[in-house]
Amino acid sequence: MEAFGLLLHGFAVLLTWKTLVLMMVGLVLGIFVGVLPGLGGPNGVAILLPLTFTMDPTSAIVMLSCIYWGALFGGAITSILFNIPGEAWSVATTFDGYPMAQQGRAAEALTAAFTSSFIGSLVAVLLITFLAPMISSFALKFGPPEFFAVYLLTFCSFVGLGREAKHKTIISMSLGLLLAGIGMDTVSGNLRMTFGSSELLRGINFLVAVIGLFGISEILLTMEERLALRGHAASISLRVVLSVWKDLPRYWVTLLRSSFIGCWLGITPGGAIAASFMGYNLAKRFAKDPESFGKGRIEGVFAPETAAHASGTAALLPMLALGIPGSGTAAILLGGLMVWGLNPGPLLFIEHKDFVWGLIASMYLGNVVGLVLVLTTVPIFASILRVPFAAVAPMIVVSCAIGAYAIQNAMFDIWLMLGFGVVGYVFKKIGIPLAPFTLALVLGNRAEDAFRLSMIGAGGDLKVFWSNGLVGSITTLAIVLLFWPVIDGLLARVGLTQGSRPTPR
Amino acid sequence: MGHGIKAAIALAAALCGTPAFAGWEPTKPVEIVVAAGAGGASDQMARMMQAAIQKNNLMKQPIVVSLKGGASGAEALMYMKSSEGDPNKVLIAYSLIYMLPLSAKIPFNWRELTPVSVIALDQFVLWDNSGGPKTVKEFVAAAKAASAPFKMGGTGSKREDHVLTVFLEQKTGAKFSYLPYKSGGEAATQLVGNHTESNVNNPSENLEVWRAGQVRPLCVFDKERISYTSKVTDTQSWADIPTCKEEGVDVQYLMLRAMFLPGKVTAEQQAFYVELFHKVTQTAEYKDYMEKQALKPIFLTGKDMVQFLEEDDAVNKSLMTEAGFVAK
Numbered sequence: 001m002e003a004f005g006l007l008l009h010g011f012a013v014l015l016t017w018k019t020l021v022l023m024m025v026g027l028v029l030g031i032f033v034g035v036l037p038g039l040g041g042p043n044g045v046a047i048l049l050p051l052t053f054t055m056d057p058t059s060a061i062v063m064l065s066c067i068y069w070g071a072l073f074g075g076a077i078t079s080i081l082f083n084i085p086g087e088a089w090s091v092a093t094t095f096d097g098y099p100m101a102q103q104g105r106a107a108e109a110l111t112a113a114f115t116s117s118f119i120g121s122l123v124a125v126l127l128i129t130f131l132a133p134m135i136s137s138f139a140l141k142f143g144p145p146e147f148f149a150v151y152l153l154t155f156c157s158f159v160g161l162g163r164e165a166k167h168k169t170i171i172s173m174s175l176g177l178l179l180a181g182i183g184m185d186t187v188s189g190n191l192r193m194t195f196g197s198s199e200l201l202r203g204i205n206f207l208v209a210v211i212g213l214f215g216i217s218e219i220l221l222t223m224e225e226r227l228a229l230r231g232h233a234a235s236i237s238l239r240v241v242l243s244v245w246k247d248l249p250r251y252w253v254t255l256l257r258s259s260f261i262g263c264w265l266g267i268t269p270g271g272a273i274a275a276s277f278m279g280y281n282l283a284k285r286f287a288k289d290p291e292s293f294g295k296g297r298i299e300g301v302f303a304p305e306t307a308a309h310a311s312g313t314a315a316l317l318p319m320l321a322l323g324i325p326g327s328g329t330a331a332i333l334l335g336g337l338m339v340w341g342l343n344p345g346p347l348l349f350i351e352h353k354d355f356v357w358g359l360i361a362s363m364y365l366g367n368v369v370g371l372v373l374v375l376t377t378v379p380i381f382a383s384i385l386r387v388p389f390a391a392v393a394p395m396i397v398v399s400c401a402i403g404a405y406a407i408q409n410a411m412f413d414i415w416l417m418l419g420f421g422v423v424g425y426v427f428k429k430i431g432i433p434l435a436p437f438t439l440a441l442v443l444g445n446r447a448e449d450a451f452r453l454s455m456i457g458a459g460g461d462l463k464v465f466w467s468n469g470l471v472g473s474i475t476t477l478a479i480v481l482l483f484w485p486v487i488d489g490l491l492a493r494v495g496l497t498q499g500s501r502p503t504p505r
Numbered sequence: 506m507g508h509g510i511k512a513a514i515a516l517a518a519a520l521c522g523t524p525a526f527a528g529w530e531p532t533k534p535v536e537i538v539v540a541a542g543a544g545g546a547s548d549q550m551a552r553m554m555q556a557a558i559q560k561n562n563l564m565k566q567p568i569v570v571s572l573k574g575g576a577s578g579a580e581a582l583m584y585m586k587s588s589e590g591d592p593n594k595v596l597i598a599y600s601l602i603y604m605l606p607l608s609a610k611i612p613f614n615w616r617e618l619t620p621v622s623v624i625a626l627d628q629f630v631l632w633d634n635s636g637g638p639k640t641v642k643e644f645v646a647a648a649k650a651a652s653a654p655f656k657m658g659g660t661g662s663k664r665e666d667h668v669l670t671v672f673l674e675q676k677t678g679a680k681f682s683y684l685p686y687k688s689g690g691e692a693a694t695q696l697v698g699n700h701t702e703s704n705v706n707n708p709s710e711n712l713e714v715w716r717a718g719q720v721r722p723l724c725v726f727d728k729e730r731i732s733y734t735s736k737v738t739d740t741q742s743w744a745d746i747p748t749c750k751e752e753g754v755d756v757q758y759l760m761l762r763a764m765f766l767p768g769k770v771t772a773e774q775q776a777f778y779v780e781l782f783h784k785v786t787q788t789a790e791y792k793d794y795m796e797k798q799a800l801k802p803i804f805l806t807g808k809d810m811v812q813f814l815e816e817d818d819a820v821n822k823s824l825m826t827e828a829g830f831v832a833k
Contacts, residue, residue: 184575189663189830190832
């Protein structure tokens, strides 16, 4: 097998003391950056990019991709311990990860998150290794209608499969869509809802909103309830790690499903964010007791983390093969490649074999070393929870503020973050779910653009969403999921399925 | 996302922590502000300059690239406008400085910034899928004969790509549906995937897919052919692409790539950057980049630059007015 030989060659390029040291340094820096909310993968890579100009491309990319792995691992830490997702795709990890931490099972949740990250990335790397040429041609099949169908699928799966009351999900999603419309409209080139303010020109930044909605609102709630961050039982040992690993085979369906979703959406340029949400929702849908999700179920950590990291890794493929960054971090890496005179595109795999296979080999090694490194440090991170709330809370607020500011160097964003904190607090009080809101804020613009471009191209004919097998099946699946509670009920009545659980209103 | 670089600057600034004071040499990391998304032509050029400056030690302070492509680049313009007096930010500008204030009524005027130098002129090429028509004449005939209008991919709305599409329609009589994508890279991939019939990308944006034989250049929107004669693909060089005029479609457009400082900086600060970018244009990195990406090298500064900008502004304004893109 040609790919296997090339991969071995890649390992040979890597296995020198110098690269191994760079790898460790990159991972430690990455974890550090990932723990600070608002920084995370893209920023970590961006900060260190100029440092690598003097290195040869292979060492440089190894170091950068290790920072990336480290940051991915690190991002899960804040999601679980403080309910603050560092990256768009960590949002779904908070749903069950944070409740677990509150129940004193932080170490278990962290172990689960790290392990599933590892599995997700590993599946995606295997995919990249053996299917690279085929996959890049798959990505080319995505035009505006196909993109819209994928976004529609994500939105519909939320409404149809969500645990919350449908009308509340829709209200939350609509508000998110509304806010996503702020700023410049790419399709018409006009400004919308900026009210003459130059701060609103660039639109509402997703990360600023998320830091406020999840992080600040959590602090507000905790203050109100006079609760300490309940982490007193966060003792960790090899035993916890081993017991999580022992249970792993029980969840093989979830892991496999999430890996598949992650890879599929990751290769679809720009689809990485949707993956974690979809992985989570499907795990919930197929569980025997979906009610237990959101209350600290370990499967609720496995599902989104596996999907997120499979997609995060698979997103590197369209970047290398087509030059389209699938994620924020991939975009920075893309910039790096060009500085070293490597032009991502269809010819990269042919003209720069050393580099490409060195990178792929570094994905394997970086992941393994990263997992070991991060697991050994779990006790340190979990012990943060034992610090009194009164001491930790101000630190969290400050690091949230730094994160929000750093994204665009704008003071306005700190106010925005605080505003979203209040919104998140109110939403939690009146029982409106936050996840559909954030999802709509991230994907709203892209979904709208994709829809309008499809309409321009098709002269306003909705049939374009069924114009070929690919787009047709995704769209149909989306609509089935949207009306799933109704369909499920009908099937049960006809007796095709053996009685379904009562569907939530 | 792509906000990474901004955070990088914040962090770098926090680490260095010196106050914003500069005589004739920067004392803080310098930020190249890109008014476009990651991987686009502006971003690539900024990275090339970053590398050229650092590899050749042209400046003591580090230089970072800051992507402010939000609101189709308006974010970068407003950022520069609000950074009055700050000599540590340089904008890499293109025709959006004329067009955005007209189409979206952004309260911005390039005359409020401090001009440093024009460093290159960028070409536009009409491309189609390599499975599509082989010449401009065949392409126009096919577009006219098609039952649904041909789809033309481009970057942004009411901007250079859109303007070119309108003029192409006027000169040929064919109709196009213009699809505004977020970046030239996306427009390139969509053409390769046959989701559009053509695009008018800059050479740099389509270079790799051309080399891979996935797209075909039909003609270049300039008075004369591109001067680079070394082979880019197995059979063709940039100079082998005919001009659109040769092919009977008289549409011409060249786009500036120019550096600006914020308003109200001192003459010494301005002089430092004029000198810096002059040195950049002497580096091997710059020369190599110009040839690879088929840009026209040029260096204008001082009065020459202002005169060029005024004339270029007038040209763009009349094109935008004629295309009907000026907001009322």
